[in-house]
Amino acid sequence: MNKLVLLFTLFLEYTITLGDRYYIEEKWNQFLNMNNKKYEPWDSKKRFEIFTKNMHMMEAHNKRFLRGSESFKMDIGPFSDQTEEEFMLKFETHTSPFRSSMEHAEFNSFVENHNERLPNQVDYRNKMQPAKDQKNCKASWAFAAVAVVEGMSKLRFKQDISLSEQNLVDCALGNEFMSNGCEGGSPWGALLYMKLHGIDTSQNYPYTGVHSRCRSISNSSVHLKSPHLMHLSEYDLMRTVGATGPVATTIEVTPTLMHYKSGIVFDRKCVGKTTNHAVTIVGYGVQDGFQYWLVRNSWGHNWGDQGYFKMARNYGNNCQIGISAFFADVSQ
Known part of the structure; x- marks a missing residue:
């Protein structure tokens, strides 16, 4: 029984991770098209990693917004592939x-x-x-x-x-x-x-x-x-x-x-x-x-x-x- 629970938990975590990856990739493509962004091959991976980090930050912020602890909502925009220092x-x-x-x-x-x-x-x-x-x-x-x-x-x-x-x-x-x-x-x-x-x-x-x-x-x-x-x-x-x-x-x-x-x-x-x-x-x-x-x-x-x-x-x-x-x- 414990093995079944463990397997189910691992499967659920894998499904969530996979779903999260697909969601972020979909948003990434939307971001690229919306802002007409193109990168050199050496820069693309770095920009995607920054974008992913920003997406997770925005999602956490928007959850707080829905609870009433933030006064505004965030979403992807022209700076979503940049660090705060670059911005x-x-x-x-x-x-x-x-x-x-x-x-x-x-x-x-x-x-x-x-x-x-x-x-x-x-x-x-x-x-x-x-x-x-x-x-x-x-x-x-x-x-x-x-x-x-x-x-x-x-x-x-x-x-x-x-x-x-x-x-x-x-x-x-x-x-x-x-x-x-x-x-x-x-x-x-x-x-x-x-x-x-x-x-x-x-x-x-x-x-x-x-x-x-x-x-x-x-x-x-x-x-x-x-x-x-x-x-x-x-x-x-x-x-x-x-x-x-x-x-x-x-x-x-x-x-x-x-x-x-x-x-x-x-x-x-x-x-x-x-x-x-x-x-x-x-x-x-x-x-x-x-x-x-x-x-x-x-x-x-x-x-x-x-x-x-x-x-x-x-x-x-x-x-x-x-x-x-x-x-x-x-x-x-």
Whole structure:
């Protein structure tokens, strides 16, 4: 009898292991197709091993999510074949630009003119272009700023236009714009460059993900008013987003966001006072009693909720969200 129990236990363990292997291989093939991934033979085994480890971690996380001990769900995405250390190499440290007293006064009067009652929920996703992918270029600063201008153009003038992040990567360089192409930059510098020099369309100046020689443009696709740097409470930030439109901000990214799929992120790993990634706040709301920011990322539509995620709101600026925020209105 004991032998039968032992044999049955071994058979059950073998069946589970075999089923787990088939499941992971199926997910692996899905991941490769979804992200158009191809590897050299020497790298393929390593990537599959990392993917398998990440799959097991995600499954454990999602079990905790179903029990209510995690606030968001994970799933395979563009970084599922990477280690946490590899993932974190994508980010750079952001610093806040100098803010003149004139810019500060302009913004104060701007906020004071928007004291009307705000909606409990705002979602500008239908005013935005489809999610874009910065690839291996540290250009989140350009994507966050461009998303603000694209969204404001559609909100103000119903102008449905995709603007060129590559134009900024190639041209918005140096101390004046606090940017260095694919080695990082500032959403403030991107907005300032667009105000002074304009910006081309994605069609005319397509994204390559590498820094190249700046190409002159004959006619700007949009016209910006003065950009604003804001250091605000989350309540004031909500007023700005609700009354005006999308706002760029910088956040601290940790490996917690790596495999995000849905739900609200409250990242306990965010302990620093510096930020390393720029995103665009495109709304806010409440879900299951928890307040959140609706955030547009620049990791493509295969990451997160079609390129978006929700981050905890009014939880002490979790991951520094909104502590430095950037806005610019547009004109025709």
